[in-house]
Amino acid sequence: MNASIIAQSNEIDFHNRLIAIVDDDEIFRSYITILLMQTGARIRALACSDELLELIEREMPCCIILDHRLAPENGIYVFKRLRARYPHLPPVIMLSADESQTTAVKAFRNGFDDYLQKRNLQSGEIEQAIQRALANHQTSRCGAPAHDTPKGSSARMDLINNIIPCEEIGNIFMQVEEIADRNARDVGALAIRLSQWEQILFRFGKKSADDAMTHFADRLKAALLPNEICGRLTDNTLCCVLVSDVDAAHLRLRAEALQSALSFTLPIYSVRYEVTPEIVGTIRSPGGKDLADVFRQLPPFARNDDDRRSAPKTQENVIPAV
Structure with a gap:
């Protein structure tokens, strides 16, 4: 990878920051929760988009990990709803059991900050994805031009x-x-x-x-x-x-x-x-x-x-x- 295109910053500390995991698969939801608990973040494991909306109304997570095949809704549809409702949405990472490259393309085209395959997912991969998403999100917000250059x-x-x-x-x-x-x-x-x-x-x-x-x-x-x-x-x-x-x-x-x-x-x-x-x-x-x-x-x-x-x-x- 080319380090020059990664946001140049120190690692972002997850301690006590809220991360939302939205997946209708209870077993995998628990697995991701265990992986992320090691970071010191506060983890909310949610089964559907309604639970996510309830959480957001109380506290906006710093990052959302959203399942692609979220029943009964598609994760991309949920993401579009969130973007329309919350202009300052935090980074959203797509999680998918589908290993086809077409799914990854759909994720990037629709504006997801990152894409992770469920198969053989390790704690290091998911932590790095969150780090990248948060760093790029922070850079884009801080570096947004204020005038019409x-x-x-x-x-x-x-x-x-x-x-x-x-x-x-x-x-x-x-x-x-x-x-x-x-x-x-x-x-x-x-x-x-x-x-x-x-x-x-x-x-x-x-x-x-x-x-x-x-x-x-x-x-x-x-x-x-x-x-x-x-x-x-x-x-x-x-x-x-x-x-x-x-x-x-x-x-x-x-x-x-x-x-x-x-x-x-x-x-x-x-x-x-x-x-x-x-x-x-x-x-x-x-x-x-x-x-x-x-x-x-x-x-x-x-x-x-x-x-x-x-x-x-x-x-x-x-x-x-x-």
């Missing part, structure tokens, strides 16, 4: 579009790596740049550039497959992570499909821009480099219009596994 504007747009923002994508990368390595799976990585973003920013200003990225991000989300996650790398570049067994041919096909889906005409005042993406990518093998490093080491995008005309086609920029 370009970074702040992008962060707000990401929340509206449900695109994972720059500040959080590193943590998602780490979780994807862990799942892929555990299951010995390759992961596809595509970086996707809106090539006209700088022109739009220079001619029409930040709002028009953000509007262009909004349309761009909406189209990317609509084109995603169930096993894909999208997020932001920079102001004008998004990423698509293919969390599945993927080979070079599959990655090229996805790059071509996204090239088509993300090419459109955008009217800005009296100007009509033919928006086109630039896409580069590679495959991360199990045990390979951190995804953050993989994206940093992708081939460079073309620098200007002349470079783009002479640059290789998208599928030729998809390089071998690293």
Whole structure:
């Protein structure tokens, strides 16, 4: 893992802090409770969402561990209800007996702070997940920009579009790596740049550039497959992570499909821009480099219009596994 993308802070002390565990499986609920009691935290083991709501009305936990297949409700549905009701919800970690990578993708897409598989879960894993979630949550709250800087504007747009923002994508990368390595799976990585973003920013200003990225991000989300996650790398570049067994041919096909889906005409005042993406990518093998490093080491995008005309086609920029 890349330590640079973990919040730089001392370990968070759980002593006397409230952690809620919500799982309808009484045996597993008790098992998690025993694991976490060693941290000195106050643990509330709950069987359903109603019990969780009752607890929150009395005292907000510092972290919630929520079962995916919570009977009679789905954990994702419960999480969405909580977010709508409590704007300052603490970190929520999905717990699941389903070992498919698609479930992990669903968790991250819907905004869970982390994802844990129930099978062979150890105390160290769950403690580390809570530490990461609390540290990242604390960093995002303390570091939230108070004025309309370009970074702040992008962060707000990401929340509206449900695109994972720059500040959080590193943590998602780490979780994807862990799942892929555990299951010995390759992961596809595509970086996707809106090539006209700088022109739009220079001619029409930040709002028009953000509007262009909004349309761009909406189209990317609509084109995603169930096993894909999208997020932001920079102001004008998004990423698509293919969390599945993927080979070079599959990655090229996805790059071509996204090239088509993300090419459109955008009217800005009296100007009509033919928006086109630039896409580069590679495959991360199990045990390979951190995804953050993989994206940093992708081939460079073309620098200007002349470079783009002479640059290789998208599928030729998809390089071998690293």
